[in-house]
Amino acid sequence: MIKPHQILLFLLSLFAAITLLYFVSPQDKITIGELTLKLPDPTKPFLPDSNAVKKANVDSLLLKLKEDSIRLAEKRKQDSILFVQKQRKDSLLKDSLQKVNTATLSFTYENRTDNKRLQYADNKRKALQTFFESLYQLKYNKNTKFHALHYGDSQIEGERITAFVRHRLQKEFGGRGPGLYSPVPLANSLSMKIVFSDQWKRYALYGNQKDKPEHNRYGILASFAQYQLHDPLDSTEFAWIEFEPNKIAYSTSKEFSNFTLYYGMAQPNTYLHLSVDDEQKKKVLLEENTLGSAFKYKLNQTPEKMKIAFNAPVSPELYAVSFESNTGVYVDNIPMRGSSGTIFSKMNHSLMKNIYDDLNVKLLIMEYGGNTIPYIKDSAQAYQYGRWFSSQLRKLKKILPDVSIIVIGPGDMSTKVDGELQTYPLLEVVRDAMKKAAFENDAAFFDMYEVMGGKNAMISWVEAEPPLAATDYIHFSGKGAKIIAEYFYQSLIEDYYEYESKRNK
Numbered sequence: 001m002i003k004p005h006q007i008l009l010f011l012l013s014l015f016a017a018i019t020l021l022y023f024v025s026p027q028d029k030i031t032i033g034e035l036t037l038k039l040p041d042p043t044k045p046f047l048p049d050s051n052a053v054k055k056a057n058v059d060s061l062l063l064k065l066k067e068d069s070i071r072l073a074e075k076r077k078q079d080s081i082l083f084v085q086k087q088r089k090d091s092l093l094k095d096s097l098q099k100v101n102t103a104t105l106s107f108t109y110e111n112r113t114d115n116k117r118l119q120y121a122d123n124k125r126k127a128l129q130t131f132f133e134s135l136y137q138l139k140y141n142k143n144t145k146f147h148a149l150h151y152g153d154s155q156i157e158g159e160r161i162t163a164f165v166r167h168r169l170q171k172e173f174g175g176r177g178p179g180l181y182s183p184v185p186l187a188n189s190l191s192m193k194i195v196f197s198d199q200w201k202r203y204a205l206y207g208n209q210k211d212k213p214e215h216n217r218y219g220i221l222a223s224f225a226q227y228q229l230h231d232p233l234d235s236t237e238f239a240w241i242e243f244e245p246n247k248i249a250y251s252t253s254k255e256f257s258n259f260t261l262y263y264g265m266a267q268p269n270t271y272l273h274l275s276v277d278d279e280q281k282k283k284v285l286l287e288e289n290t291l292g293s294a295f296k297y298k299l300n301q302t303p304e305k306m307k308i309a310f311n312a313p314v315s316p317e318l319y320a321v322s323f324e325s326n327t328g329v330y331v332d333n334i335p336m337r338g339s340s341g342t343i344f345s346k347m348n349h350s351l352m353k354n355i356y357d358d359l360n361v362k363l364l365i366m367e368y369g370g371n372t373i374p375y376i377k378d379s380a381q382a383y384q385y386g387r388w389f390s391s392q393l394r395k396l397k398k399i400l401p402d403v404s405i406i407v408i409g410p411g412d413m414s415t416k417v418d419g420e421l422q423t424y425p426l427l428e429v430v431r432d433a434m435k436k437a438a439f440e441n442d443a444a445f446f447d448m449y450e451v452m453g454g455k456n457a458m459i460s461w462v463e464a465e466p467p468l469a470a471t472d473y474i475h476f477s478g479k480g481a482k483i484i485a486e487y488f489y490q491s492l493i494e495d496y497y498e499y500e501s502k503r504n505k
Helices: 004-024 058-090 129-141 153-160 160-174 349-360 379-399 427-440 448-452 458-462 478-505
Strands: 029-034 035-038 147-152 179-181 192-196 199-204 223-227 239-245 258-264 271-276 279-285 291-296 304-312 315-324 326-335 361-366 404-410 413-416 420-421 444-446
Touching: 029 379, 035 413, 129 147, 129 160, 129 258, 129 361, 129 478, 147 160, 147 179, 147 223, 153 448, 160 326, 160 478, 179 349, 179 361, 223 271, 258 349, 291 427, 315 326, 349 361, 349 379, 349 420, 379 427, 404 427, 413 458, 420 458, 427 444, 427 448, 448 458
Parallel strands: 147 326, 147 361, 179 326, 361 404, 404 444
Antiparallel strands: 029 035, 179 315, 192 239, 199 223, 223 315, 239 304, 258 291, 258 315, 271 279, 271 304, 413 420
């Protein structure tokens, strides 16, 4: 029978053996054939560790968010009063609404040290002047409409972050409707329910899809949809897609008065059948073999559901659908699950420009990095990714020379290091590489990592009550995504009102 003191003696002997091996092994590990054993540091439990995991204080983040919201609301109220007084004083309202060449505007801004706010190259904030001028014209003129496209990876699926930013901008500047969607989406969204028949197939430029087409006509969503009828000779068979506004959507996204379908490469005698609330409204012959066409339909009121159907033997390519009102700002959610944001140079730029121009795109929000970080092995790879990402921004600027761009860097992500959850070792290097890419291309940068609290913040977000992130230590919960969205929106709108204040002087 083994006695307690024998067990203790065995454990002490084992500890002594591990300690001896740790100090005599040059690399703190032993390799036996193909097996490598990492030796734990036997002194770690007894010594203070300056590198120990320090969790972020989520409560302080929430308090700062509340304080910033109150401060911003008061500042906007005062700015509004001053602007009205200026209009009455000099009667220059008409002149103040004249569009200006944003390249000629020159403002002096205070130096910014808060890394939780939008950041700009050399602290010069011209990067967003095109977008801010568009907001200005919309606020005081109303008779205009434009889009801001929020590109990202799975972190924004389901309209996380996007829906809140869209709602707040529409409440502030006008607009009704959720904007763009993939006709055959990969995931459900907050604002629009989309169901479709089983003949449809979705093709995406990103991800691990094997049977990709030989062309590069993906539209601006980097995906498109086509159907294949079960029996092409059966004239009664239809491939259909149905759209229904979601009752849980933000109020501004529940209403719309215009429907648009972006399509291309339709064969002769291809008809679109449009139904609204189960009543057929249109049978439209699509344009043949075009590189991007738009079918537009005006509604008398927001329908409970809409349906498009096709029965031509060969499917057209469907790139996007959009739900809008006559004026306003639209922030479109474009999630690309698994993408690192380096696919834009592979897309057909003529097709992209056709759709971009029709939408009057004034802002691109680029939120990537999360899918790259787990595979980055050293700083050289991190900065190589930064160069690839920079090349994509250059391509987009070539298509849309005057567009404003905001790059959102990756949030904190945790992995196990020596058995302990910690921030990915090279996450900050990837973040820095993306910031460099942004500044090289006259884009603003929003540091989601710092907003979360910096190193090892994700652990606190997961352990918060209620949880602000999922137990994969990568993705936000709905509440966590809203916190990020509020930080982003407050930073964006505060910079807009600073732009407005200086423009009116």
